[in-house]
Amino acid sequence: MKLPSKKPKRSRYGTQATSTASATGLKDRLTALKPKQGSKKEGKSAKAKPTKTEASAANPNTPKKFERITNETVAAHREEILAGGRKFKYPIQTSRRRVIINTIIVALVAALLLAAVAWQQLYIAQSSNNLLYRMTQIFPVPVASIDGELVRYSDYLVQYRGSKFYLGKYDEIRIDSDDGREQLKHIKRESLNRALVDTYAAKLARQYNITVSDQDIDTVIEQQRNTANGKISQETYDASSRMMYNWSPSDYRQAVRRSIVRARVAFAVDKTADELQRKAAGLVASSNGEFAKIATELGGSGRSKPQVGDSGLINLASSYNGLAVSEIAKLEPGKPSGAIKSTTDSGYYFVKVNEKNDSKIRFTYLYIPLTELTKQVAQLKSDGKVQEYIDVPQK
Known part of the structure; x- marks a missing residue:
């Protein structure tokens, strides 16, 4: 017996087969329409929105957002x-x-x-103000040279400034007048010549082993402190040198040192004057001090010629051409002395006291000058061994 065939179950949308077929077809169509994985990613990246970091970089005004710091991340942040x-x-x-x-x-x-x-x-x-003078004392800049030795500018300025100060304060000539300017030119030349001689004398002093100690300077200053009214204090003496020449105590001591060196060198190098004073000593002893006759017998010419003179009445506390008058006052009147060296580079003196009282003295003298040092400096100038670095009129 033939069983009747079972009809397919009909669903709401049709039969089950039809529904299955339709579902399969729909799935195939969706698969065909679905893009491939690679192209999907590319499309995504092309259409992707910018990140917050990129947006912050594009807009510098956007405040930066910091991550939260924890105990675990603090080391990394540090x-x-x-x-x-x-x-x-x-x-x-x-x-x-x-x-x-x-x-x-x-x-x-x-x-x-x-x-x-x-x-x-x-x-x-050629300024000579205080600032430049102090600078030349610190820095040994030269003003000239003599026989290979540099002449320090400060040695020139100390002489020039002192003479200029004295001229402006005690002389009747006005410095800013025509006569005053001429006087300043003369002072410049004399100051430069003195600096040249002092520098050359210092060079010769090293050759002759001539030295000057602080005690030597103190002795000279001690003698100069004796006045007609008695001995003045060191403070008064320093104030006097400042008032006269605008020199500080150290300036004055250096001037005294140079003067002593120059005098000792002048006596050491002048053999002619030494021979004349030896000859004169014998003649003075034999003639009882007839100085005029002795000077004629000694002969000579020019600056080296012996000279005879009279001091006139002078104060016992003064000095005369480098001679300490107080020492001369110790001589017996009418009796000639032996050769006396001046404390300057002047020369040898033979003196005879003619008149003396409690405050004044008068004496005659035979003077034998020192000229060798000056001659040597003049010869160096003639030989072109003296160069001056400032323009100063000659005479």
């Missing part, structure tokens, strides 16, 4: 901050070196400018 600061370390060191280099350059330029101004003031304008 290292990140330190790493960011290290890039400023070496540029700062470079800047510091640059500051030092720039400072050195500025200092050198300033020093060069100062040297240029000082050179112009000393050698062109």
Whole structure:
């Protein structure tokens, strides 16, 4: 018996077969329409929105959002901050070196400018103000040279400034007048000549082993402190030298030192004057001090010729051509002395006291001058061994 075939169950949308077929077809169509994996990603990346970091970079005004710092991340954040600061370390060191280099350059330029101004003031304008004078005492800049020895500018200025100060304060001539300017030219020449002689004398002193101690300077100053009214104090003496020449105590001591050196060298190098004084000593002893006759017998000419003179009445506390009058006053009147060396580079003296009282004295003298040192300096000038670095009129 033939069973009747079972009809397919009909669903709401049709039969089950139809439903299955339809579902399979729909699945195939969806698979065909679905894009491939690669192209899907590419499309995504092409149409992807910018990230927050990219948006912040594109807009610098966007505030940066920092991550939260925890105990676990604090070490990493600290290292990140330190790493960011290290890039400023070496540029700062470079800047510091640059500051030092720039400072050195500025200092050198300033020093060069100062040297240029000082050179112009000393050698062109020939200024003699206090600042330049103190600078020449610190820095041994030369004003001339003699026989290979540099003449210090300060040695010239101390003489010139003292004479100029005295002229302006005690002389009736005004410095800014025509006569005053002529006097200053003469003072400049005399001061430069004195500095030349002092420098050359210092060179000869080294050759002859001639030295001057502080005690020698004190002895000379001690003698000069004796006045007609008694002995003055050192403070009064220093004030007097400042008032007369505007010299400080150290300036005056240096002037005394140079004077002693010059005098000792002048006596050491002048053999002619030494021979004349030896000859004169014998004649003075045999003639009882007939100085005029002795001078004629000694002969000579020019500056080296022996001279006879009379002091006139002078104060016992004074000095006369480098002679201490107080020492002469100890001689017996009418009796000639032996040879006396002056404390300056003047020469030898034979004296005879003619008149004396409690405060004054009068004596005659036979004078044998020292000329060798001056002759040597003049010869050096003739030989071209003297160079002057400032323009000073000759005479």
